[in-house]
Structure formats: structure tokens, C-alpha cells
Amino acid sequence: MQEDSNTIKKIFNDSQSPVIEINNLHKTFGENNHVLRGVNLSVNKGEDLVILGKSGTGKSITIKCLVGLIKADKGEIKIFGDDITKLNTNELNKIRVKVGFLFQNAALYDSMSVRENLEFTLKRHFEELTAEEVATEVHEVLENVGLVDAIDKMPSELSGGMRKRIGLARTLILKPEIILYDEPTTGLDTITSKEISELILEIQRKRKTTSIIITHDMACAKLTADRVMILKDGVIHTEGSYDELENSDDEWVRSFFI
Numbered sequence: 001m002q003e004d005s006n007t008i009k010k011i012f013n014d015s016q017s018p019v020i021e022i023n024n025l026h027k028t029f030g031e032n033n034h035v036l037r038g039v040n041l042s043v044n045k046g047e048d049l050v051i052l053g054k055s056g057t058g059k060s061i062t063i064k065c066l067v068g069l070i071k072a073d074k075g076e077i078k079i080f081g082d083d084i085t086k087l088n089t090n091e092l093n094k095i096r097v098k099v100g101f102l103f104q105n106a107a108l109y110d111s112m113s114v115r116e117n118l119e120f121t122l123k124r125h126f127e128e129l130t131a132e133e134v135a136t137e138v139h140e141v142l143e144n145v146g147l148v149d150a151i152d153k154m155p156s157e158l159s160g161g162m163r164k165r166i167g168l169a170r171t172l173i174l175k176p177e178i179i180l181y182d183e184p185t186t187g188l189d190t191i192t193s194k195e196i197s198e199l200i201l202e203i204q205r206k207r208k209t210t211s212i213i214i215t216h217d218m219a220c221a222k223l224t225a226d227r228v229m230i231l232k233d234g235v236i237h238t239e240g241s242y243d244e245l246e247n248s249d250d251e252w253v254r255s256f257f258i
Helices: 002-014 059-066 089-096 114-125 131-144 160-172 190-207 218-224 242-246 251-257
Strands: 018-029 033-044 048-053 074-079 099-102 178-182 210-214 227-232 235-240
Touching: 018 059, 018 210, 033 048, 033 059, 033 074, 033 210, 033 235, 048 059, 048 190, 048 218, 059 074, 059 178, 059 210, 099 160, 114 131, 114 160, 131 160, 160 190, 190 210, 190 218, 210 218, 227 242, 227 251, 235 242, 235 251, 242 251
Parallel strands: 048 210, 048 227, 099 178, 178 210
Antiparallel strands: 018 033, 018 074, 227 235
């Protein structure tokens, strides 16, 4: 049944125009550290794309270029058909509201409670909302991540898994159409990692989000991926389903799945 569901989903995804397109993306740090050497990828609406690769191969750099946190040296980065490398600051900010980014450390403001972290994010982008509307949005998004009871806690009072959930709540409160996950399960135990992976899937089903997931966690990759890409030497070395790559004829590719 799971296989049939995935097949139907793949057919649906393949019929859509990509919402993310990266063409010939290059990024160099200093004179000789050529991290990205011509990355090409596309992601369809409603698809979860997992990107794998050894440490330092540019996985996180790729998604940071996607939202303009790092400026690409060369290449085309299209989101919803707009090349963000050609947008001014105001135009780029309008795109960024539609793209959520979950950082490795959740990036919460330590001096603010959970409620205040979420309120601050929402008010910064939607100043016209009333206090009642803000409160409703905060409560709803905490329900989505199962942490309503943590609303008045400080980040220092939260476990690693709870911080990840609140970080995701802060991403979700802007109702993004795209979510970029940078190592969402890093530093978490096996059970909590599975809970976060399942939450990623639940968010995708409920909100029809499109996602790119950077991870070293193969259990997370297997659970969440519609498609997997592997970066090597600054380019996409191979792509396919999790099962296809796990059984690849390429020994180097198979080494990720051992």
C-alpha cells in the first residue's frame, strides 16, 4: 500500500512545474575553496527532496543560496519562476516569506519565551494582525507541533527535540509554501529523530509543502524522501529514489546506506 501511495505521489509530482530550479550554481570561498561547481536541481510542488553528501560538500551552502543567506558566485536560482539572483531586497523579502528555513540549532531567541519567539516572527511580517489574531496563530502552530503546554517556557527549559519542534513552529507560523530543513535531526536520540521525521511528513500532508531536507541521518532520509540526490565534488553525482540508490551499482553511492 505504501508503494502504491508513493507511486501515485510521484506521478502527481512529475506532472507539476518545478517550484524550485537551480541551474549551474557555483560558490567559492577564498581563492581555492570551490564548494559548488555547477549544481543543477529542481523540486516539484509537494515533493520532499533529500540531499545527501559527505561533510563539507556544500549541502547547506546550496539551500542558503536558495534564500539569499549566501550570495552565489554564478548560476540561476528560480523560486516560483523568479530568479532570486536578479531581485532587489524588497522583491527578495517577498519570496522569503514563502520559504521557511529550519536551522540546525533551531535559532530561537534565548531571551524570549516560546510565545514571544513566535509572536515576534509573526508581527515582524504581518504588522496588521490584532493581538487576538496573533494569539490564535501561535496556539494553532503549537498544536501542529504538539507543544501547546510549552508556550510560556524559555528555550533553556526545552529539550533538544522540543527546541527543534519550536523552531519548526516558528517556521510554520508564516505559512510557507517551501520549507528548507538543515540537518533537522542532528544531535537528537533515535526516538526523537523519528518523531521529527514523522512531523516533517505530517506537515507536508497537512500543508502541501515542498521541502528540501539536508541530512546525514539515513533513517530520516528513508522516511521522508520522495527523491534523493547526492552531492560529490561540488555537483549532483546521482539521484533517484531511496531504494534505487541503496541498490545502486555505484559502490560509493551504496556506502551512504550501509
